[in-house]
Amino acid sequence: MSENNLPISSALNKEQRRKKLLIGLAGIVGIAGVSAAAYWLVYSSHFVATDNAYAAVEIAQVTPSVGGTIGEVLVTDTQAVKAGDILVRIDPTDARLALAQAEADLGRATRRVKGFVANDGSLGAQIAARDADEKRAAAQLGSAEADFERARIDLKRREALAASGSVSGDELTRAQNAFASAQGNLAAARAAAEQAKANRSTALSTREANAVLIAGSEESNPEIALARARRDQAAVDLERTVVRAPVDGVVAKRQVQLGQRVQAGMPLLAIVPIQQMHVDANFKEVQLEKVRVGQPVKLHADIYGSGVTYHGTVEGFSGGSGAAFSAIPAQNATGNWIKVVQRLPVRVKLDAKELEANPLKVGLSMQAEIDTRSQN
Incomplete structure:
Protein backbone atom coordinates (compact mmCIF):
# COMPACT_ATOMS: atom_id res chain seq x y z
CA MET A 1 0.00 0.00 0.00
CA SER A 2 2.72 2.48 0.82
CA GLU A 3 4.51 1.81 -2.44
CA ASN A 4 1.28 2.47 -4.41
CA ASN A 5 0.60 5.74 -2.50
CA LEU A 6 4.05 7.29 -3.23
CA PRO A 7 3.35 8.26 -6.88
CA ILE A 8 0.03 9.81 -5.93
CA SER A 9 1.61 11.94 -3.18
CA SER A 10 4.40 13.07 -5.53
CA ALA A 11 1.90 14.11 -8.19
CA LEU A 12 -0.08 16.12 -5.63
CA ASN A 13 3.06 17.90 -4.51
CA LYS A 14 3.96 18.81 -8.09
CA GLU A 15 0.46 20.15 -8.73
CA GLN A 16 0.60 22.27 -5.60
CA ARG A 17 4.01 23.69 -6.54
CA ARG A 18 2.69 24.48 -10.05
CA LYS A 19 -0.30 26.31 -8.62
CA LYS A 20 1.96 28.30 -6.31
CA LEU A 21 4.19 29.28 -9.24
CA LEU A 22 1.20 30.34 -11.30
CA ILE A 23 -0.22 32.33 -8.41
CA GLY A 24 3.17 33.98 -7.83
CA LEU A 25 3.50 34.77 -11.54
CA ALA A 26 0.01 36.22 -11.61
CA GLY A 27 0.86 38.30 -8.57
CA ILE A 28 4.03 39.59 -10.22
CA VAL A 29 2.12 40.43 -13.41
CA GLY A 30 -0.58 42.15 -11.36
CA ILE A 31 1.95 44.15 -9.37
CA ALA A 32 3.72 45.13 -12.60
CA GLY A 33 0.43 46.18 -14.16
CA VAL A 34 -0.58 48.20 -11.13
CA SER A 35 2.87 49.77 -11.01
CA ALA A 36 2.71 50.64 -14.71
CA ALA A 37 -0.78 52.10 -14.31
CA ALA A 38 0.31 54.07 -11.29
CA TYR A 39 3.41 55.31 -13.13
CA TRP A 40 1.22 56.35 -16.05
CA LEU A 41 -1.32 58.12 -13.89
CA VAL A 42 1.19 59.84 -11.61
CA TYR A 43 3.95 60.71 -14.09
CA SER A 44 3.84 59.60 -17.72
CA SER A 45 0.34 60.92 -18.42
CA HIS A 46 1.69 64.45 -17.85
CA PHE A 47 4.12 64.26 -20.77
CA VAL A 48 3.52 64.32 -24.52
CA ALA A 49 6.31 63.62 -26.97
CA THR A 50 6.97 63.53 -30.71
CA ASP A 51 9.88 62.90 -33.02
CA ASN A 52 8.15 64.86 -35.79
CA ALA A 53 9.99 68.06 -34.92
CA TYR A 54 12.51 70.15 -36.82
CA ALA A 55 14.79 73.12 -36.15
CA ALA A 56 13.58 76.30 -37.85
CA VAL A 57 14.29 80.03 -37.99
CA GLU A 58 13.09 83.21 -39.75
CA ILE A 59 15.65 83.50 -42.55
CA ALA A 60 16.74 87.01 -43.54
CA GLN A 61 16.60 87.55 -47.31
CA VAL A 62 19.22 90.04 -48.50
CA THR A 63 18.06 92.17 -51.44
CA PRO A 64 19.49 95.45 -52.81
CA SER A 65 17.56 98.69 -52.45
CA VAL A 66 19.12 100.10 -55.64
CA GLY A 67 20.00 98.57 -58.97
CA GLY A 68 23.43 98.42 -60.54
CA THR A 69 26.38 96.24 -61.46
CA ILE A 70 27.94 94.08 -58.76
CA GLY A 71 31.46 95.33 -58.15
CA GLU A 72 32.50 93.10 -55.25
CA VAL A 73 31.19 90.05 -53.38
CA LEU A 74 32.80 89.59 -49.97
CA VAL A 75 31.08 86.47 -48.60
CA THR A 76 30.52 82.84 -49.51
CA ASP A 77 28.03 80.18 -48.45
CA THR A 78 28.45 78.87 -44.86
CA GLN A 79 30.40 81.99 -43.83
CA ALA A 80 29.50 83.47 -40.44
CA VAL A 81 28.75 87.21 -40.48
CA LYS A 82 27.82 89.88 -37.96
CA ALA A 83 25.10 92.49 -38.35
CA GLY A 84 26.56 95.43 -40.29
CA ASP A 85 29.26 93.42 -42.08
CA ILE A 86 29.64 94.29 -45.77
CA LEU A 87 28.33 91.51 -47.98
CA VAL A 88 28.21 93.02 -51.47
CA ARG A 89 29.28 96.26 -53.13
CA ILE A 90 27.41 97.66 -56.14
CA ASP A 91 29.33 99.89 -58.57
CA PRO A 92 28.66 103.40 -57.14
CA THR A 93 29.41 105.41 -60.31
CA ASP A 94 25.79 106.02 -61.30
CA VAL A 236 20.91 107.35 -49.41
CA ASP A 237 21.01 105.53 -52.75
CA LEU A 238 24.79 105.99 -52.84
CA GLU A 239 25.06 104.57 -49.32
CA ARG A 240 22.86 101.64 -50.30
CA THR A 241 25.33 100.54 -52.95
CA VAL A 242 27.07 98.90 -49.99
CA VAL A 243 24.88 95.94 -48.94
CA ARG A 244 25.33 94.98 -45.28
CA ALA A 245 24.19 92.05 -43.17
CA PRO A 246 20.91 92.84 -41.37
CA VAL A 247 21.49 90.23 -38.60
CA ASP A 248 24.13 87.92 -37.18
CA GLY A 249 24.11 84.53 -38.84
CA VAL A 250 25.45 82.22 -41.51
CA VAL A 251 25.36 82.98 -45.24
CA ALA A 252 23.23 80.61 -47.30
CA LYS A 253 21.76 80.40 -50.82
CA ARG A 254 24.22 82.89 -52.30
CA GLN A 255 23.09 83.68 -55.84
CA VAL A 256 24.91 86.92 -56.59
CA GLN A 257 28.01 86.89 -58.78
CA LEU A 258 30.68 89.46 -59.62
CA GLY A 259 29.71 91.64 -62.59
CA GLN A 260 26.05 90.67 -62.42
CA ARG A 261 23.49 93.37 -63.20
CA VAL A 262 20.89 93.45 -60.41
CA GLN A 263 17.66 95.31 -59.83
CA ALA A 264 16.20 96.61 -56.58
CA GLY A 265 14.52 93.78 -54.67
CA MET A 266 16.37 90.98 -56.48
CA PRO A 267 17.42 88.17 -54.06
CA LEU A 268 21.20 88.10 -53.58
CA LEU A 269 21.64 85.68 -50.68
CA ALA A 270 20.12 84.65 -47.37
CA ILE A 271 21.39 84.86 -43.80
CA VAL A 272 20.36 82.22 -41.29
CA PRO A 273 20.38 83.68 -37.74
CA ILE A 274 21.26 80.39 -36.03
CA GLN A 275 21.37 82.11 -32.64
CA GLN A 276 17.61 82.70 -32.96
CA MET A 277 16.76 79.09 -33.84
CA HIS A 278 13.52 77.56 -32.60
CA VAL A 279 11.81 74.20 -33.05
CA ASP A 280 8.56 73.45 -34.83
CA ALA A 281 7.20 70.30 -33.17
CA ASN A 282 4.27 68.68 -34.98
CA PHE A 283 2.09 67.07 -32.32
CA LYS A 284 -1.03 65.03 -32.97
CA GLU A 285 -4.19 66.93 -32.16
CA VAL A 286 -5.11 64.33 -29.51
CA GLN A 287 -1.88 65.13 -27.64
CA LEU A 288 -2.56 68.83 -27.21
CA GLU A 289 -5.45 68.81 -24.73
CA LYS A 290 -3.25 69.86 -21.79
CA VAL A 291 -0.50 71.71 -23.67
CA ARG A 292 -0.27 75.42 -22.83
CA VAL A 293 2.03 78.31 -23.72
CA GLY A 294 4.96 78.56 -21.31
CA GLN A 295 5.20 74.86 -20.42
CA PRO A 296 8.75 73.41 -20.27
CA VAL A 297 10.05 71.24 -23.09
CA LYS A 298 13.00 68.87 -23.29
CA LEU A 299 14.51 68.29 -26.69
CA HIS A 300 17.20 66.17 -28.32
CA ALA A 301 18.74 66.69 -31.75
CA ASP A 302 19.55 63.68 -33.90
CA ILE A 303 22.83 65.36 -34.89
CA TYR A 304 24.05 65.29 -31.25
CA GLY A 305 22.18 62.25 -29.96
CA SER A 306 20.72 61.76 -26.50
CA GLY A 307 23.89 63.07 -24.84
CA VAL A 308 22.86 66.68 -25.48
CA THR A 309 19.60 67.94 -24.01
CA TYR A 310 18.01 71.25 -24.91
CA HIS A 311 15.55 72.99 -22.62
CA GLY A 312 12.85 75.18 -24.05
CA THR A 313 9.34 76.49 -23.53
CA VAL A 314 6.17 76.35 -25.56
CA GLU A 315 5.99 79.71 -27.34
CA GLY A 316 2.83 79.34 -29.39
CA PHE A 317 0.65 77.28 -31.71
CA SER A 318 0.24 77.47 -35.44
CA GLY A 319 -2.96 78.95 -36.79
CA GLY A 320 -3.79 75.73 -38.61
CA SER A 321 -2.68 72.18 -39.26
CA GLY A 322 -0.12 71.28 -41.88
CA ALA A 323 -2.85 69.90 -44.12
CA ALA A 324 -4.72 73.21 -44.03
CA PHE A 325 -1.68 75.15 -45.28
CA SER A 326 -0.43 72.60 -47.81
CA ALA A 327 -0.14 73.51 -51.49
CA ILE A 328 -3.05 71.18 -52.28
CA PRO A 329 -5.28 71.02 -49.17
CA ALA A 330 -7.12 67.79 -48.53
CA GLN A 331 -10.71 67.79 -49.77
CA ASN A 332 -12.70 66.03 -47.09
CA ALA A 333 -16.14 66.79 -48.54
CA THR A 334 -16.22 63.54 -50.46
CA GLY A 335 -18.24 60.37 -50.20
CA ASN A 336 -15.25 58.14 -49.45
CA TRP A 337 -13.83 59.74 -46.33
CA ILE A 338 -11.43 58.34 -43.77
CA LYS A 339 -10.62 60.36 -40.68
CA VAL A 340 -6.91 61.11 -40.33
CA VAL A 341 -5.49 62.45 -37.09
CA GLN A 342 -4.04 65.87 -37.86
CA ARG A 343 -0.81 67.37 -36.56
CA LEU A 344 -0.53 70.95 -35.35
CA PRO A 345 2.85 72.75 -35.34
CA VAL A 346 3.88 73.91 -31.87
CA ARG A 347 6.63 76.51 -31.68
CA VAL A 348 9.25 75.87 -29.00
CA LYS A 349 11.68 78.56 -27.88
CA LEU A 350 15.17 77.25 -27.08
CA ASP A 351 17.58 78.33 -24.37
CA ALA A 352 20.06 80.76 -25.93
CA LYS A 353 23.09 79.52 -23.96
CA GLU A 354 22.43 75.88 -24.82
CA LEU A 355 21.94 76.87 -28.45
CA GLU A 356 25.23 78.74 -28.45
CA ALA A 357 27.03 75.73 -26.96
CA ASN A 358 25.48 73.30 -29.46
CA PRO A 359 24.37 75.21 -32.59
CA LEU A 360 21.59 73.85 -34.77
CA LYS A 361 20.91 74.21 -38.48
CA VAL A 362 17.59 74.74 -40.22
CA GLY A 363 15.68 71.54 -40.86
CA LEU A 364 17.55 69.24 -38.45
CA SER A 365 15.42 66.49 -36.88
CA MET A 366 14.51 66.91 -33.22
CA GLN A 367 12.68 64.99 -30.50
CA ALA A 368 10.47 67.03 -28.17
CA GLU A 369 8.77 66.18 -24.88
CA ILE A 370 6.41 68.65 -23.19
CA ASP A 371 5.75 68.60 -19.44
CA THR A 372 2.06 69.44 -19.13
CA ARG A 373 1.96 69.49 -15.34
CA SER A 374 2.23 73.27 -15.39
CA GLN A 375 -1.16 74.67 -16.45
CA ASN A 376 -0.49 78.36 -17.08
Missing part, protein backbone atom coordinates in the same frame (compact mmCIF):
# COMPACT_ATOMS: atom_id res chain seq x y z
CA ALA A 95 24.81 106.81 -57.71
CA ARG A 96 27.66 109.33 -57.35
CA LEU A 97 26.64 111.10 -60.56
CA ALA A 98 23.01 111.20 -59.40
CA LEU A 99 24.13 112.70 -56.08
CA ALA A 100 26.22 115.36 -57.84
CA GLN A 101 23.25 116.30 -60.04
CA ALA A 102 20.95 116.47 -57.02
CA GLU A 103 23.40 118.72 -55.17
CA ALA A 104 23.60 121.00 -58.22
CA ASP A 105 19.80 121.16 -58.38
CA LEU A 106 19.71 122.06 -54.69
CA GLY A 107 22.20 124.88 -55.24
CA ARG A 108 20.21 126.16 -58.21
CA ALA A 109 16.96 126.09 -56.22
CA THR A 110 18.63 127.96 -53.34
CA ARG A 111 19.91 130.66 -55.68
CA ARG A 112 16.52 130.98 -57.36
CA VAL A 113 14.76 131.46 -54.02
CA LYS A 114 17.37 134.02 -52.95
CA GLY A 115 16.68 135.79 -56.24
CA PHE A 116 12.99 135.88 -55.37
CA VAL A 117 13.85 137.44 -52.01
CA ALA A 118 16.06 140.06 -53.64
CA ASN A 119 13.40 140.73 -56.28
CA ASP A 120 10.91 141.57 -53.55
CA GLY A 121 12.70 144.84 -52.87
CA SER A 122 12.77 145.71 -56.55
CA LEU A 123 9.05 145.00 -56.83
CA GLY A 124 8.44 147.27 -53.85
CA ALA A 125 10.28 150.09 -55.63
CA GLN A 126 8.25 149.42 -58.76
CA ILE A 127 5.03 149.76 -56.76
CA ALA A 128 6.24 153.09 -55.37
CA ALA A 129 7.02 154.25 -58.91
CA ARG A 130 3.60 153.12 -60.09
CA ASP A 131 2.03 155.06 -57.21
CA ALA A 132 3.85 158.17 -58.38
CA ASP A 133 2.79 157.53 -61.98
CA GLU A 134 -0.80 157.16 -60.86
CA LYS A 135 -0.67 160.44 -58.94
CA ARG A 136 0.94 162.22 -61.87
CA ALA A 137 -1.68 160.83 -64.25
CA ALA A 138 -4.42 161.95 -61.86
CA ALA A 139 -2.95 165.47 -61.80
CA GLN A 140 -2.67 165.53 -65.59
CA LEU A 141 -6.26 164.33 -65.82
CA GLY A 142 -7.37 167.16 -63.55
CA SER A 143 -5.49 169.68 -65.69
CA ALA A 144 -6.97 168.22 -68.90
CA GLU A 145 -10.45 168.40 -67.41
CA ALA A 146 -9.90 172.09 -66.48
CA ASP A 147 -8.59 172.87 -69.97
CA PHE A 148 -11.52 171.07 -71.52
CA GLU A 149 -14.03 172.95 -69.38
CA ARG A 150 -12.39 176.30 -70.23
CA ALA A 151 -12.36 175.46 -73.95
CA ARG A 152 -16.01 174.40 -73.82
CA ILE A 153 -17.10 177.62 -72.12
CA ASP A 154 -14.95 179.70 -74.46
CA LEU A 155 -16.44 178.01 -77.53
CA LYS A 156 -19.95 178.46 -76.19
CA ARG A 157 -19.35 182.19 -75.74
CA ARG A 158 -17.86 182.59 -79.21
CA GLU A 159 -20.79 180.78 -80.76
CA ALA A 160 -23.23 183.15 -78.96
CA LEU A 161 -21.34 186.25 -80.13
CA ALA A 162 -20.86 184.90 -83.65
CA ALA A 163 -24.64 185.04 -84.22
CA SER A 164 -24.62 188.81 -83.61
CA GLY A 165 -21.50 189.34 -85.70
CA SER A 166 -19.36 190.45 -82.69
CA VAL A 167 -16.86 187.62 -83.24
CA SER A 168 -15.17 186.94 -86.51
CA GLY A 169 -15.34 183.55 -88.16
CA ASP A 170 -11.60 183.09 -87.73
CA GLU A 171 -11.83 183.59 -83.99
CA LEU A 172 -14.73 181.11 -83.80
CA THR A 173 -12.67 178.57 -85.71
CA ARG A 174 -9.78 178.96 -83.26
CA ALA A 175 -12.19 178.42 -80.36
CA GLN A 176 -13.57 175.29 -82.00
CA ASN A 177 -10.04 173.95 -82.59
CA ALA A 178 -9.08 174.68 -78.99
CA PHE A 179 -12.15 172.81 -77.77
CA ALA A 180 -11.36 169.79 -79.96
CA SER A 181 -7.74 169.81 -78.75
CA ALA A 182 -8.84 170.02 -75.10
CA GLN A 183 -11.29 167.21 -75.67
CA GLY A 184 -8.53 165.00 -77.13
CA ASN A 185 -6.16 165.88 -74.31
CA LEU A 186 -8.85 164.95 -71.78
CA ALA A 187 -9.35 161.54 -73.41
CA ALA A 188 -5.60 160.96 -73.44
CA ALA A 189 -5.31 161.99 -69.78
CA ARG A 190 -8.11 159.61 -68.81
CA ALA A 191 -6.40 156.76 -70.71
CA ALA A 192 -3.09 157.58 -69.04
CA ALA A 193 -4.77 157.56 -65.62
CA GLU A 194 -6.34 154.16 -66.32
CA GLN A 195 -3.01 152.81 -67.54
CA ALA A 196 -1.22 154.09 -64.43
CA LYS A 197 -3.84 152.42 -62.24
CA ALA A 198 -3.50 149.15 -64.20
CA ASN A 199 0.31 149.31 -63.97
CA ARG A 200 0.07 149.74 -60.19
CA SER A 201 -2.32 146.76 -59.91
CA THR A 202 0.08 144.66 -62.02
CA ALA A 203 2.99 145.61 -59.78
CA LEU A 204 0.99 144.74 -56.68
CA SER A 205 -0.03 141.35 -58.12
CA THR A 206 3.55 140.60 -59.13
CA ARG A 207 4.78 141.37 -55.64
CA GLU A 208 2.03 139.25 -54.07
CA ALA A 209 2.97 136.32 -56.33
CA ASN A 210 6.61 136.80 -55.39
CA ALA A 211 5.65 136.95 -51.71
CA VAL A 212 4.01 133.54 -52.03
CA LEU A 213 7.27 132.12 -53.43
CA ILE A 214 9.32 133.46 -50.51
CA ALA A 215 6.76 132.94 -47.70
CA GLY A 216 8.32 131.45 -44.58
CA SER A 217 12.00 130.81 -44.03
CA GLU A 218 14.43 129.84 -46.74
CA GLU A 219 14.88 126.40 -45.15
CA SER A 220 11.16 125.66 -45.30
CA ASN A 221 10.70 126.88 -48.87
CA PRO A 222 9.01 124.07 -50.85
CA GLU A 223 11.33 124.39 -53.83
CA ILE A 224 14.42 124.12 -51.67
CA ALA A 225 12.84 121.36 -49.55
CA LEU A 226 12.07 119.31 -52.68
CA ALA A 227 15.61 119.73 -54.02
CA ARG A 228 17.05 118.87 -50.61
CA ALA A 229 14.89 115.73 -50.39
CA ARG A 230 16.12 114.63 -53.81
CA ARG A 231 19.70 115.28 -52.70
CA ASP A 232 19.16 113.25 -49.53
CA GLN A 233 17.56 110.42 -51.52
CA ALA A 234 20.55 110.39 -53.87
CA ALA A 235 22.89 110.26 -50.85
